[in-house]
Amino acid sequence: MDVPGKQRPTMADVAEKAGVSRALVSIVFRHQPGASQETRERVLKVADEIGYRPDSAARLLARGRSRTLGVMFTVHQPFHADLVEGIYPEAERLGYDVLLSATAEGRGETKAVEALLSHRCEAAILLGPDAAPAELDALGQRTVTVSVGRRVPLARIDSVHTAEGKGIRQAMDHLVELGHRHIVHIDGGRGPGSAERRRAYRAAMRRHGLESELRVVPGDHTEASGIETGDLLLAERERGRPLPTAVLAGNDRCAMGLLMALTRAGVEVPRDISVVGYDDSHLSHLMPIGLTTVRQDAVLMAEYAVRFAVERLENEKLDPREAVLEPKLVVRGTSGPPRGA
Amino acid sequence: MDVPGKQRPTMADVAEKAGVSRALVSIVFRHQPGASQETRERVLKVADEIGYRPDSAARLLARGRSRTLGVMFTVHQPFHADLVEGIYPEAERLGYDVLLSATAEGRGETKAVEALLSHRCEAAILLGPDAAPAELDALGQRTVTVSVGRRVPLARIDSVHTAEGKGIRQAMDHLVELGHRHIVHIDGGRGPGSAERRRAYRAAMRRHGLESELRVVPGDHTEASGIETGDLLLAERERGRPLPTAVLAGNDRCAMGLLMALTRAGVEVPRDISVVGYDDSHLSHLMPIGLTTVRQDAVLMAEYAVRFAVERLENEKLDPREAVLEPKLVVRGTSGPPRGA
DNA sequence: TACTCCCACTAGAGCGCGCTAGTAGAGCGC
DNA sequence: GCGCTCTACTAGCGCGCTCTAGTGGGAGTA
Incomplete structure (x- = not known):
């Protein structure tokens, strides 16, 4: 159980209780070399006991990068749901965190994107953005931006869509x-x-x-x-x-x-x-x-989107890229020969 | 346009360019008394010019509180979409930020909630949680927790649902x-x-x-x-x-x-x-x-959920509360007398 | 003049972490 | 003995912000 003292435990608490320095705890939690196996286990055990949980705000402040991808989506679009489902695993695979920001009534794209930016997302993945190309271009100058589902040839940003x-x-x-x-x-x-x-x-x-x-x-x-x-x-x-x-x-x-x-x-x-x-x-x-x-293919689109964002983050100045995926007709029951045929 | 120097501008940049102290810029951005109207405008103008945007990670670190509500939802549930749409405005009204975390394939509730917590959300609003009462209870000990749509009488957490x-x-x-x-x-x-x-x-x-x-x-x-x-x-x-x-x-x-x-x-x-x-x-x-x-009523449920969370945050130890909303039959076209009648 | 009060503003100490530079000690070769 | 390397660890600065405790100076009062 937690301390009744309310305060959420910090690294210093873990360090003290485990009898090591703060820095070492940090090393352990970042899975970095520099700590013995024995110490690692002890630190993790103590951390678990006192309910320590790394504070991503502090972490994010301290290292320059947030390793966080922001995703803007529309809450009522089933296809966006499919995309979001694809984004999570790919981002995790590449070691990135995901922050969602929904557009909704009274919460336009601008607001949703602002929220992402102020949370220090390194990239904005926009699902079916409705903004004008000029706005997207401006956003692209500010931060790494990927448009999913919509071509934006007039903006210098990456995009993923089907042919x-x-x-x-x-x-x-x-x-x-x-x-x-x-x-x-x-x-x-x-x-x-x-x-x-x-x-x-x-x-x-x-x-x-x-x-x-x-x-x-x-x-x-x-x-x-x-x-x-x-x-x-x-x-x-x-x-x-x-x-x-x-x-x-x-x-x-x-x-x-x-x-x-x-x-x-x-x-x-x-x-x-x-x-x-x-x-x-x-x-x-x-x-x-x-x-x-x-x-x-929502999953494939999601993967491209994440990869575009990450690659641009890690490579600075690539030219804007466009992934054009092959669509595929899926014939099911609602199509057949016309009546006369 | 931004400086090509890449670095995102900070308060210090604004302060320097506006010829004031960092603290004053902070005052202006927090809408706190202590700055003249004239200075306010100048600071805001400069900030806009250099594209300054408060960094919520730092802000969040600095003040003890994050004023952020975490919302866990399922990406494919239309009713959750309705709820999320209702949560945003109410949270904003009360001065809280909202962070979404979706459950999806391969991303269970635990993971989604972990993400919220590590982002320093002060409360977790869970839409239709599937976790065991014991887990929810444990979560409730850790942080302010509200269950929406599901009664959890066995856990000491707030809940909102209909009768x-x-x-x-x-x-x-x-x-x-x-x-x-x-x-x-x-x-x-x-x-x-x-x-x-x-x-x-x-x-x-x-x-x-x-x-x-x-x-x-x-x-x-x-x-x-x-x-x-x-x-x-x-x-x-x-x-x-x-x-x-x-x-x-x-x-x-x-x-x-x-x-x-x-x-x-x-x-x-x-x-x-x-x-x-x-x-x-x-x-x-x-x-x-x-x-x-x-x-x-999704909007009403959302409002209750947000209010429960906020009130508990601001009041420490209330007893767990339960909002039971009145459902209402809406008769439309799919119901009528049976064939024989 | 001397005092108080208030307003606009500033200095500087953290918030919890990451990270660089460093140290202590063990092991090894010569 | 010395110098070297390697492992395991620590000290302490700084990320961008908030916030408390101030400072300076002008207006008001006696």
């Missing part, structure tokens, strides 16, 4: 091969990767000679957006306009919303309409038939 | 009033609140004279669990056992999984079967018809 274009192309080829011609895209608005996805969708439609069918419905990367689009399409059907035979959603969340709206109205997927998502987040496994989607 | 029993009772009364008799409960396993929910379900069934229909399907608080149960019920129907007319899921995620499985099989909700969730997380608004569920 959005390729992913969309694969999805489109898949749909067209199945016989679809009337394929609608739900746009992701300002969401990371949206611009590239939209562009690739347009290109694919043209390449397949389907310009006349091209249609982009405005939206964003939320379930609500999918529901809205679903309701829109259903309402249009009421008025005589047939449903498209396939929808390429902005991401999985959007696809899920769409599926809800459609299934609810008795539309059968994929018999009546095919739906393709993007991300391959946990969501996509939810349905028994599974969501056809484009996989972004 | 699970009341919530379930409301839901059950609602279903019975609608005419349901054959109501199945999907259990939440070791999830927070599960035991109380299960118990309340049993009690309600008995109270309504439905013991013979009582059925608890084992599960947990994930979508997968809902899907499994859905498939199970559907398979049973194949073998001649009729579907229950209503299902009380362990939480919203589970309810969503169940809905997926059922809807997919052509079962209409609520015509063929009613489904009730628990939490009223973001998920419940997803479907156009909305999920009938029991609301736990």
